[in-house]
Amino acid sequence: MSSSKKxxxxxxxxxxxxxxxxxxxxxxxxxxxxADAVHDLGDALAIGTAAFLERFxxxxxxxxxxLGYKRFSLLGAMVTSAILISGSSLxxxxxxxKLWAPExxxxxxxxxxxxxxxLINLTASFIIRxxxxxxxxxxxxxxxxxxxxxxxxxxxxxxxxxTDWYFLDPLLSLIIAxxxxxxxxxxxxxxxxxxxxxxxxxxxxxQLRQQVSQLETVEQVYQINVWTMDGxxxxxxxxxxxxxDVQEAFCKKAIRQIFENQSIYQVTIEIDWSEAEHLAHDKxxxxxxxxxxxxx
Numbered sequence: 142m143s144s145s146k147k148x149x150x151x152x153x154x155x156x157x158x159x160x161x162x163x164x165x166x167x168x169x170x171x172x173x174x175x176a177d178a179v180h181d182l183g184d185a186l187a188i189g190t191a192a193f194l195e196r197f198x199x200x201x202x203x204x205x206x207x208l209g210y211k212r213f214s215l216l217g218a219m220v221t222s223a224i225l226i227s228g229s230s231l232x233x234x235x236x237x238x239k240l241w242a243p244e245x246x247x248x249x250x251x252x253x254x255x256x257x258x259x260l261i262n263l264t265a266s267f268i269i270r271x272x273x274x275x276x277x278x279x280x281x282x283x284x285x286x287x288x289x290x291x292x293x294x295x296x297x298x299x300x301x302x303x304t305d306w307y308f309l310d311p312l313l314s315l316i317i318a319x320x321x322x323x324x325x326x327x328x329x330x331x332x333x334x335x336x337x338x339x340x341x342x343x344x345x346x347x348q349l350r351q352q353v354s355q356l357e358t359v360e361q362v363y364q365i366n367v368w369t370m371d372g373x374x375x376x377x378x379x380x381x382x383x384x385x386d387v388q389e390a391f392c393k394k395a396i397r398q399i400f401e402n403q404s405i406y407q408v409t410i411e412i413d414w415s416e417a418e419h420l421a422h423d424k425x426x427x428x429x430x431x432x433x434x435x436x437x
C-alpha cells in the first residue's frame with residue numbers, strides 16, 4: 142500500500158472517530174473523551190494535509206521548484222504540530238478548573254467507547270507502521286498515543302464503577318494534553334530547524350571542513366554549506382581553491398567521497414583557479430578549468 146493511500150485511510154478512520162468521540166464525550170459528560178476527540182480531530186486534519194502534501198512532495202523538480210517538492214512533506218509535519226499544540230493548550234485551560242469541581246460522567250459508556258477505540262487504533266497503526274517518511278513516523282506515534290490514552294480511559298471508567306472519584310476524568314484529560322504537548326513541541330522544533338535550513342542533525346560542519354582542507358589536492362576552503370530538504374535528503378555546496386597542477390576531476394572526486402561518507406550525495410563544487418594559476422606561473426593550466434567559475 143502506498144504511503145499516501147495509507148494516510149488517506151488513517152485520515153478517514155481518525156476523522157470518523159473524532160466525530161463519534163465528540164458526540165459521546167458530550168453525552169457522557171467526559172472531559173477525557175472530549176480531550177481525545179480534540180486529539181483525534183487534530184490528527185485527522187494533520188493526516189489529511191499530510192497525505193495531500195506527501196503525495197505532492199514526490200513530484201519531480203520543475204521550472205518553478207528547481208529543488209523539487211520535498212519540503213511540502215515538511216509543511217504537513219508543521220501543520221500537524223501546530224494543530225496538536227493549540228488543541229492541547231485549549232484542553233489544559235478548559236480542564237484545570239474542573240479538578241476542583243468535577244462533574245459525574247457516564248463511565249459505562251466510556252468503557253465501551255474505549256474498547257472500540259483500541260480496536261480501531263490497532264488496525265490503523267498496523268497499516269501505517271511500515272512507513273519511512275517523517276510524516277508516517279509522526280502518524281504511527283499518534284496511534285500509539287491513542288491506544289495508551291484509551292487504556293487510561295478504560296482504567297478510569299472501571300475505577301468509577303466502584304468509586305465516585307469524578308476528578309479522575311478531568312485529570313486524565315490534562316495528562317493526555319500534557320502528553321500530546323511533550324511529543325508535539327520537540328517535533329515542531331526539529332521540523333522548524335529543517336525549515337530554517339539548519340545544518341542537519343548528526344553532521345559536523347567543522348569536521349567536514351577539516352577533512353576537505355587536509356586533502357593534498359586542496360589549497361584552501363573558502364565556504365561550505367550543508368542543508369536538508371526534508372530531514373532525509375541532504376545537500377551541500379563547497380567553494381575551494383586547489384593546489385596548482387592538480388587535475389580538477391581528481392580533486393572533485395576526493396571531495397565528493399568525503400561528503401558521501403556523511404550520506405550527502407548531492408554536492409555542488411565550485412573551483413577557483415585564479416590564485417593557483419599565479420602559483421603555477423606559465424605552466425599549462427588544467428584543461429577543464431576553462432569551465433570553472435571565477436570568484437575573487
